[in-house]
Amino acid sequence: MVKIGDLEIKDFPLLLAPMEDVSDPPFRAVCKENGADLMYTEFISAEGLIRDAVKSRQKLDIYDYERPIGIQIFGEKIESMREAAAIAEEANPEIIDINYGCPVKKVAGRGAGAGILLDIDKMQKMTEEIVKQVKKPVTVKTRLGWDHDNIRILEVAKRLQDVGVQALTIHGRTRQQMYKGVADWNPIAEVKAHPDIHIPIFGNGDIDSPQKAVEYKEKYGIDGIMIGRASIGYPWIFREIKHYMETGEILAPPSIQERIDTVKRHLNFSVEWKGDKTGIFEMRRHYTTYFKGVQHFKPFRTQLVEAMTHDEVMNILSEVEEAFDKQVIY
Known part of the structure; x- marks a missing residue:
């Protein structure tokens, strides 16, 4: 079993990525039907939650059939993130997740999402405050670094683990890359293999077939895989990966x-x-x-x-x- 705090999930879980305007309850429902083991909400603005914005509050909707599920929040202000985490916890998810990976300008440009990779001290402090605020396990999703000259993901992983993060998902691109080029999973493998790292490490980026999922599982040694864009309109990706892992056979596509x-x-x-x-x-x-x-x-x-x-x-x-x-x- 993979343990995230007190939460136990099956070995090598398949995670549904938090995707803005995609990972809502209707989409999560069909992904769950097809084998997603752990899912996250769309990312939710901390400021929106504090102001009680309708759109932000609606994103807190979770249903029993979805469990286990994490609520993901983002923001640039430590106090706002702490308050938002408390609000999110009231919705009773299994996990509170922090978005340190969104690369879009309107988020990263103001120091939220992947923007906080330019200030790792602040990232550590913000995370520590959130961990202190909530009783639920806190997880993080982030990227390799701001750009190729600033890849400090091993340091980030150690510092997040030190302040109580219970699992880390790493997207194998920098913020500068956005979603272009090929995801580099070698730094993810280095984090997972490091003797000081004890929390589950999940990989994310470019997994779009059962064969690639198994290849990356064996090559990089991670604890599970998060799937994003490949699941949009194709929730069957989860069951196809699981079938291939169990049997070595490619499952027939849906009729x-x-x-x-x-x-x-x-x-x-x-x-x-x-x-x-x-x-x-x-x-x-x-x-x-x-x-x-x-x-x-x-x-x-x-x-x-x-x-x-x-x-x-x-x-x-x-x-x-x-x-x-x-x-x-x-």
Whole structure:
């Protein structure tokens, strides 16, 4: 078992990454169905929680079927992060997670997310205050460093562990790289292998197939893998990785029918949770990948993206069902 504080999860867990406007309860639901072992909310602004902003508060919604789950917060002010952690803990997640990895300018540019990698002393102090504030295990997600000239991830790991962090997820890119280039997992492996590191180390970056997941597991020796972009519109990535790990066989991809059924469940929950207008709009980013690899699907995709109501989308999906008649994609 992998232990995060008092929380025990299965050996080599697969984690769903916290992704803004993606990792909401509807998306987490379909990922859980397909084998995600530990999930995180979208990242939540500390200032938003303190001000009781509706959007920030809504992101605290978690459901029993999702457990174990972590609530992720971000911010640049130590006192605000401490207060936000207390608010997040009231929602009763298993974990409080700190975002020290978001590279976007509006976050990192003001010293939050990956921006705090320029001030590791502040990172350590902020983390220490959050650990003191809450009873739940505190975890961190971060990057290798600000840029290639400032990769200090081993020092970061040691200092975070010293102040009580119970697990660390490392994305194998610097802030400067954003999401470009290839993730470098060698520094992640160095952290995991270091004799002074005793907490679980999870790797993140570029895992988009069962074969790569197993290769990285064996090559880098990490305790688990966090999957982000590869899961968008393709929650089956979790079950495919698990099947390959257990059997060495590549699982057949989902049939058209299964894709349609999953989209319907995702859509229904999205509309129920966010309302018809927002729920429909935020589903649009998923349609391309839900039906990736399906020949002759482009006209339907265009219709789905342009649909304005729940009934319209459901009618289009019924047309897809009739047109493909349970075709399996290989």
